[in-house]
Amino acid sequence: MTRFFVDPETLHAQTVMLSGENAAHAKVLRLKAGEEVLLCDGQGREALCRVTDGDMTLEVLQRRDSKTEPKVSVSVYMAFPKADKLEHVIQKATELGAAEIVAFPTSRCVSRPDDKSLKKKLERWQKIAASASEQSGRGRIPQVVVLGSYKEALSRAAKANCAILLYENERATTLKMALEAAPLTTISILSGPEGGLEEKEVEQAKEAGLQICTLGSRILRCETAPLCALSAIMYSAGEF
Amino acid sequence: MTRFFVDPETLHAQTVMLSGENAAHAKVLRLKAGEEVLLCDGQGREALCRVTDGDMTLEVLQRRDSKTEPKVSVSVYMAFPKADKLEHVIQKATELGAAEIVAFPTSRCVSRPDDKSLKKKLERWQKIAASASEQSGRGRIPQVVVLGSYKEALSRAAKANCAILLYENERATTLKMALEAAPLTTISILSGPEGGLEEKEVEQAKEAGLQICTLGSRILRCETAPLCALSAIMYSAGEF
Numbered sequence: 001m002t003r004f005f006v007d008p009e010t011l012h013a014q015t016v017m018l019s020g021e022n023a024a025h026a027k028v029l030r031l032k033a034g035e036e037v038l039l040c041d042g043q044g045r046e047a048l049c050r051v052t053d054g055d056m057t058l059e060v061l062q063r064r065d066s067k068t069e070p071k072v073s074v075s076v077y078m079a080f081p082k083a084d085k086l087e088h089v090i091q092k093a094t095e096l097g098a099a100e101i102v103a104f105p106t107s108r109c110v111s112r113p114d115d116k117s118l119k120k121k122l123e124r125w126q127k128i129a130a131s132a133s134e135q136s137g138r139g140r141i142p143q144v145v146v147l148g149s150y151k152e153a154l155s156r157a158a159k160a161n162c163a164i165l166l167y168e169n170e171r172a173t174t175l176k177m178a179l180e181a182a183p184l185t186t187i188s189i190l191s192g193p194e195g196g197l198e199e200k201e202v203e204q205a206k207e208a209g210l211q212i213c214t215l216g217s218r219i220l221r222c223e224t225a226p227l228c229a230l231s232a233i234m235y236s237a238g239e240f
Numbered sequence: 241m242t243r244f245f246v247d248p249e250t251l252h253a254q255t256v257m258l259s260g261e262n263a264a265h266a267k268v269l270r271l272k273a274g275e276e277v278l279l280c281d282g283q284g285r286e287a288l289c290r291v292t293d294g295d296m297t298l299e300v301l302q303r304r305d306s307k308t309e310p311k312v313s314v315s316v317y318m319a320f321p322k323a324d325k326l327e328h329v330i331q332k333a334t335e336l337g338a339a340e341i342v343a344f345p346t347s348r349c350v351s352r353p354d355d356k357s358l359k360k361k362l363e364r365w366q367k368i369a370a371s372a373s374e375q376s377g378r379g380r381i382p383q384v385v386v387l388g389s390y391k392e393a394l395s396r397a398a399k400a401n402c403a404i405l406l407y408e409n410e411r412a413t414t415l416k417m418a419l420e421a422a423p424l425t426t427i428s429i430l431s432g433p434e435g436g437l438e439e440k441e442v443e444q445a446k447e448a449g450l451q452i453c454t455l456g457s458r459i460l461r462c463e464t465a466p467l468c469a470l471s472a473i474m475y476s477a478g479e480f
Contacts, residue, residue, distance in 0.1 A: 068457040095464050097456070136458045174480050216337070216480035217308040218376045224335050228471040232480070235472035240414050240456035 066139020077190035094132035104153035108195035154208035157188035306379020317430035334372035344393035348435035397428035
């Protein structure tokens with residue numbers, strides 16, 4: 001079914017006229033009277049609608065919670081990587097059902113966007129999340145968040161019911177052990193940049209309350225690790 | 241520990257002189273006498289070696305099975321995607337521990353490399369697998385295989401103990417159900433191109449003995465689905 005993201009208030013109306021990009025999109029699709037479409041507020045609520053004329057007017061039939069959102073809320077914390085890897089992770093993590101993607105600096109980060117470029121980049125990143133949400137049929141657009149320090153990332157991540165640091169030198173604790181020991185409600189997974197985290201940083205994470213976990217004996221690239229963990233968490237939570 | 245891929249015969253020697261790219265690499269690394277390195281045959285066997293002089297001569301200390309190979313053997317069957325997505329999947333699937341990556345045509349594939357370009361591409365794809373193996377510390381280089389038809393892909397994939405087709409329109413059978421019903425020894429996961437598989441093709445897969453599984457209620461891109469499933473399988477098999 002065709003999906004359009006609209007302002008949350010729009011869902012309260014009885015009749016909706018599509019506008020802007022949505023209207024253009026509807027025109028391309030040549031929606032016909034009688035067809036059903038979904039309006040999503042991007043926050044997990046949606047309205048099932050029927051096209052009332054051959055144009056862009058919709059009658060709201062039913063309001064409901066989105067059926068495609070995972071029950072578990074996973075926040076993906078990623079140290080700023082080089083080049084366009086963050087864009088890749090935002091797109092894929094959105095498809096895979098992440099609740100938010102949080103970027104932050106660590107001492108080995110090569111890429112550190114300055115305040116000036118950050119505003120523009122954040123806009124671009126949020127657009128990537130919106131577009132991936134639409135394409136994958138999600139009811140919620142994950143928020144892309146940028147934090148100013150590693151310390152801030154740790155204390156924010158630690159608030160989840162299950163807060164995990166993915167670390168290539170960990171041998172004893174697996175992701176499975178961490179997931180089986182906690183209720184799968186809110187989860188944070190935090191991972192480092194290309195050069196990895198410093199040992200000191202791993203210690204800081206432990207002190208902040210994060211569990212240090214391995215993703216197995218193979219070394220994953222910085223853009224692969226969070227997506228591998230996110231896939232495993234969704235699987236473990238019974239999503240597929 | 242530094243790793244070099246060498247011919248399988250090289251592992252039988254008592255003393256090994258690095259040559260070619262390996263020698264160049266060793267020079268860059270400035271290996272010192274006494275340092276330990278690993279020689280891998282790319283097929284799951286390796287030799288722990290000690291540098292005997294400040295140059296490129298190694299003394300073999302111990303031959304053993306690679307410690308970084310997963311116990312489960314997963315073959316990733318992917319319909320030819322557009323652009324460089326296959327390269328992406330080869331790199332990531334190698335990191336994640338795939339045993340082989342098998343590409344094949346389906347009726348909705350837009351990209352169908354001809355025989356002429358295929359030889360060159362296959363060489364390039366195999367190099368990507370080798371490089372990802374080295375970087376991720378694997379003991380085995382996955383084979384990249386190209387098949388001529390969808391039918392051939394089905395009958396080859398069906399030989400695994402657990403053969404799975406990932407299909408976005410499946411609702412009832414989850415990946416978890418399929419994995420829990422079979423011994424996790426050899427597994428094939430097969431997925432379609434950008435436009436998805438045709439219903440007829442899904443029927444053919446069923447007839448060939450594949451189980452049709454969902455990866456959840458969100459629609460994953462063709463390059464995301466196999467990597468998500470592979471991550472979940474490795475997790476399910478106790479790799480992390």
